[in-house]
Amino acid sequence: MAVLNIVQAVKRALDEEMARDERVVVLGEDVGKRGGVFLATEGLYQKYGPDRVIDTPLAEAAIIGAAVGMAAHGLRPVAEIQFADYVFPGFDQLVSQGAKLRYRSGGQFAAPMVVRMPSGGGVKGGHHHSQSPEAYFTHTAGLKVVVPSTPTDTLGLLKTAIRDDDPVVFMEPKRLYRAIKEEVPDEEFTIPLGKAKVRREGTDLTLIAYGGPTVEAMQAAEELEKVGVSAEVVDLRSLVPWDKEAVLESVAKTGRALVIAEAPRTSSFASEVAATIMEELLDQLLAPVYRVTGFDTPYPYVPDRQYMPTVTRILNFAKKALDY
Template sequence: MTATQDRSAQTGQAQTGETRILTLIQAVTEAMREELARDDRVVVFGEDVGARGGVFLATAGLQAEFGPRRVFDTPLSEASVVGAAVGMAVRGLRPIAEIQFADYMGPGFDQIISQAAKIRYRSGGQFTAPLIIRTPSGGGVKGGHHHSQSPESYFTHTPGLKVVMPSTPYDAKGLLKAAIRGEDPVIYFEPKRLYRAAKGEVPSHDYIVKIGEGAVRREGTDLTLVGYGGVMPDAERAAAALAAEGVSVEVIDLRSLVPWDRELVLSSVQKTGRAVLVSEAPRISNFMGEVAYVIQEQAFDSLLAPVGQVAGFDTPYPYVQDKVYLPGPNRITAACVKALNY
């Protein structure tokens, strides 16, 4: 079974209808284009997203198509980009704010945690902020530590936010559409090294990928490999390498971190008895620590080996050494072998 078929099976999408091969970033753009056309409340803004189309070109062509009222540049201030999104959402718009790099969420952090995440709760549901913050994250593009970090744990640690990270064009489009149509603030991380590296079939018809549902990329019986975002192609490469050695690895893409698909992961681990968790964020307080905790709590009797983890290191993200820093297929394979030989 191919990964594409697996994914379709997981998301329950009909295989009928036209599909095209898009890159991940094209899928992001297409989701915004379709939602801008569908709903006049949707606006897209951020630094250099207008005429420039964004530094990665995620918003290319959108201002030309929808005009500067709907798609516009802002001052260079992440606090005001996020803060303005909060105010717009409270007043009834569906803002899609771009933070140029996840590394620059810092100046907007208080707006995210004090305003976006809490306004529904603190107002007793009188005010809500359904907004999307799109931001490229992760390494692998020779960006050094201010253009390569994976800050998702800061946000998964804040109740009131939903946090997602697609790894395929299909999911990129479907998750972004689900976020735009949802009622909660969503931090939407885009694994930047997959922007053009990840290509895949994307239906022409309208669809969403429900936030909170993971996907099985490859079925297997010996070990469960769980990842999300930029590490997914390497996780699949590791699984393929192990398959050549006669080991059957099940590969799960979380897609959503908050909420995450515990049922999918637990049922897989109960079947395989082994789990290796892969991400590129630093190890301490890594989101996968929560996944590991839930596995040992809920599936302890099924485990044949300790839960393995492959993560970034607890150093700032390095420039020259980023190939060493990132979990590659070899390190993932080695972690699987260790679990298998336990």
């Protein structure tokens, strides 16, 4: 088994899907000879040529909008937005065109496409290189939203996203791009969208996370174990569709839940999960469901790491839930 980090997993997923299906094309800024600013498309231009690895003008509306039209016409485009913070000029294309094409045409047209974007903080990028804008997309019917946290999941989920018949926003936690390495099976595999993964089993408290903070959730679970608290960690992996069943199953068992995410709390996907748990499991809860999130400020340059849900913040909320 090869040891891969997340960037290498992205690259392998793109390579495998481009080799498997000639309709798959990659487009974005610097994705060609440069191989992308994070090198996620490195070598693809040399292997598949300029018709399938397309360097675009510096215009996100053109990148995403063209991807919609390519998809409607029969290609399987994978667009790269250099940073999730730069998706906004292309927001209308994603929300008004891509997300609604199947619906507004009564199923006549569709936009099977992926928009990849490095997301989240922890890289000393200030607010224009660190945000987690997933809620804008989970709020939009017609889009799917996937946020992996490991190399294996990145590979399996990206391949599924490329084969999916709907537009998928694929948010890659950039601070983990090279921070996590793991052995990934050499044989081909895919992972379905909408299935959460229990990263660690426990009985006293469920830590629900996705993307970057899954790492802090796992670290917090280890800390809790030292003081005799058994925490279960559920990695959502996919926000639309999301795995309500897995979440409710875990929280029904533990009776306590924290929903952990980097994005600001107000109107966040964490709020959606927390509200659902409370609507469906009120009788079985031993404490309120707390949202442990980024703050409702713009993402600051300093203190960079303290903005995100730290292990300390997770532990403080865990104590609150356990002491309730």
